[in-house]
Amino acid sequence: MNKPQPLLAIRGLTKQFGAVEVLKGVDLDLDQGDVVSIIGSSGSGKTTLLRCVNLLEEYQGGDIVLDGETIGYRSVNGRRHRLGDRALSRQRAMTGMVFQSFNLFPHLSAAGNVMLGLRKVLKLPKAEARAIAETWLARVGLAARADHYPSQLSGGQQQRVAIARALAMNPKLVLLDEVTSALDPELVQEVLNTVKGIAEDGATLLIVTHEMRFARDVSSRVVFMEQGRIHEEGPAAEIFGNPKSARLAEFLRNTRH
Amino acid sequence: MEYSLHFGAVWASFDRLLSGLAIGLALAVVAVAIGTVLGLLAAFAAVSPYRPLRSLAGLYVALIRNLPLLVLVLLAYFALPQIGIALDKYQSFAGALALYSGAYLTEVFRAGLLSVPKGVIEAARSIGLTRLQTNVSVVAPIMLRNALPSLGNTFIGMFKDSSIAAAIAVPELTFEARKINVDTFRVIETWTVASGLYIAACVVIAALLRGLERRFPKF
Numbered sequence: 001m002n003k004p005q006p007l008l009a010i011r012g013l014t015k016q017f018g019a020v021e022v023l024k025g026v027d028l029d030l031d032q033g034d035v036v037s038i039i040g041s042s043g044s045g046k047t048t049l050l051r052c053v054n055l056l057e058e059y060q061g062g063d064i065v066l067d068g069e070t071i072g073y074r075s076v077n078g079r080r081h082r083l084g085d086r087a088l089s090r091q092r093a094m095t096g097m098v099f100q101s102f103n104l105f106p107h108l109s110a111a112g113n114v115m116l117g118l119r120k121v122l123k124l125p126k127a128e129a130r131a132i133a134e135t136w137l138a139r140v141g142l143a144a145r146a147d148h149y150p151s152q153l154s155g156g157q158q159q160r161v162a163i164a165r166a167l168a169m170n171p172k173l174v175l176l177d178e179v180t181s182a183l184d185p186e187l188v189q190e191v192l193n194t195v196k197g198i199a200e201d202g203a204t205l206l207i208v209t210h211e212m213r214f215a216r217d218v219s220s221r222v223v224f225m226e227q228g229r230i231h232e233e234g235p236a237a238e239i240f241g242n243p244k245s246a247r248l249a250e251f252l253r254n255t256r257h
Numbered sequence: 258m259e260y261s262l263h264f265g266a267v268w269a270s271f272d273r274l275l276s277g278l279a280i281g282l283a284l285a286v287v288a289v290a291i292g293t294v295l296g297l298l299a300a301f302a303a304v305s306p307y308r309p310l311r312s313l314a315g316l317y318v319a320l321i322r323n324l325p326l327l328v329l330v331l332l333a334y335f336a337l338p339q340i341g342i343a344l345d346k347y348q349s350f351a352g353a354l355a356l357y358s359g360a361y362l363t364e365v366f367r368a369g370l371l372s373v374p375k376g377v378i379e380a381a382r383s384i385g386l387t388r389l390q391t392n393v394s395v396v397a398p399i400m401l402r403n404a405l406p407s408l409g410n411t412f413i414g415m416f417k418d419s420s421i422a423a424a425i426a427v428p429e430l431t432f433e434a435r436k437i438n439v440d441t442f443r444v445i446e447t448w449t450v451a452s453g454l455y456i457a458a459c460v461v462i463a464a465l466l467r468g469l470e471r472r473f474p475k476f
């Protein structure tokens with residue numbers, strides 16, 4: 001039986017910061033509608049992996065194929081060339097990214113944050129962009145906050161605006177990097193519920209998280225990264241219930257309490 | 258020594274002082290407007306990844322900031338015509354002050370650019386804005402808001418420096434005051450009134466700028 005081509009295919013990805021090899025050959029496939037969580041200890045390369053997929057980092061080896069298109073680089077006579085700003089920007093628009101530190105545009109209202117990409121990248125007319133922004137803000141429970149500025153919103157609300165901003169662009173894939181790590185404990189759940197909601201709506205998500213219960217809850221698959229490699233991967237129940245490698249078992253023991 | 262104050266002669270020419278004040282303000286507005294554009298371009302050049310652009314910005318700032326404004330003004334007014342660029346006194350002064358304020362604003366904006374959080378820039382890039390779109394729609398507005406107080410101070414400084422235009426007979430406030438002084442011999446009165454006008458104008462400008470700062474949301 002022929003498996004349809006994956007939505008995202010990461011092949012042999014290697015990345016160095018100077019002399020330090022941070023990703024040492026990562027292979028990962030995501031199909032349409034997959035929700036994959038990446039867990040792993042600090043410094044194992046989780047953030048770097050997401051940033052490579054969003055083309056915020058250059059990488060030295062391997063390919064990232066998104067919906068059949070190799071992104072970030074083109075090969076000419078066997079030599080890799082980083083694409084130009086325009087091409088990179090177009091490809092970045094195909095993936096959404098939600099950051100640990102929200103990174104909202106401080107000079108724009110919640111609606112303005114969501115509208116900017118719709119206006120400048122998708123070139124939608126203002127009224128249409130506003131309507132889409134309102135729909136998405138309502139979807140993340142912030143209909144009444146559309147005209148608030150980020151400084152007038154709680155951390156949880158800011159992060160939900162950031163989620164709306166990423167999803168309003170209708171990306172093929174959404175990357176979420178520890179989206180609750182910067183939040184006060186009482187605000188974590190509202191954001192996790194929002195992510196869960198968009199997962200149930202069928203979005204394809206690649207999630208880096210330290211919230212193990214959440215990962216277990218939403219993920220179709222869980223990936224354990226260790227020292228720049230994927231050390232173990234499988235269904236959430238397997239990874240958490242029946243870890244095969246000693247390293248993963250140890251990691252889970254250390255993070256449970 | 259006796260000196261009795263008689264403001265009458267100065268009040269008689271008060272309208273000339275006022276028109277001088279207006280000319281000084283107009284020169285400062287034009288110069289800072291052009292200087293803002295120059296400063297923005299040079300500041301973006303100064304932080305750009307391209308070395309030639311960085312060098313060019315550095316050269317501009319180094320050259321202009323190490324020249325006294327008066328020398329720059331005399332260069333523009335007397336030296337430029339020698340190489341075939343003839344500007345009238347208003348144009349040459351506004352041009353010199355624009356170059357001058359631009360060099361100071363380059364430093365103001367460069368500091369402002371460095372104050373824009375890297376994560377916010379990456380957020381703009383991640384939704385697909387090009388580098389130019391990011392600079393125009395995200396970096397510049399944040400930086401300008403952060404730079405607003407310094408921009409205001411620079412404007413006030415440039416307005417006061419418009420008095421240097423007296424050296425090339427631009428009829429601004431200092432020039433008019435000097436003429437009234439010569440015509441009336443009311444030394445204390447003339448310069449007191451002129452000083453009062455400078456101070457009043459600066460206080461009003463500062464209040465307006467604070468109002469402007471309050472109108473923009475704080476980050």
Ligand SMILES: Nc1ncnc2c1ncn2[C@@H]1O[C@H](COP(=O)(O)OP(=O)(O)OP(=O)(O)O)[C@@H](O)[C@H]1O
Nearest residue numbers: 017018020022040041042043044045046047048049
């Ligand atoms: N800009 C950078 N320059 C140099 N080294 C970097 C840079 N960014 C990350 N690294 C290094 O790369 C390695 C992987 O970092 P990364 O942020 O991807 O880890 P992580 O798995 O996300 O960790 P955490 O759970 O703490 O967020 C670390 O050793 C880190 O020090």
Ligand SMILES: [Mg+2]
Nearest residue numbers: 046047048178
């Ligand atoms: Mg990380």
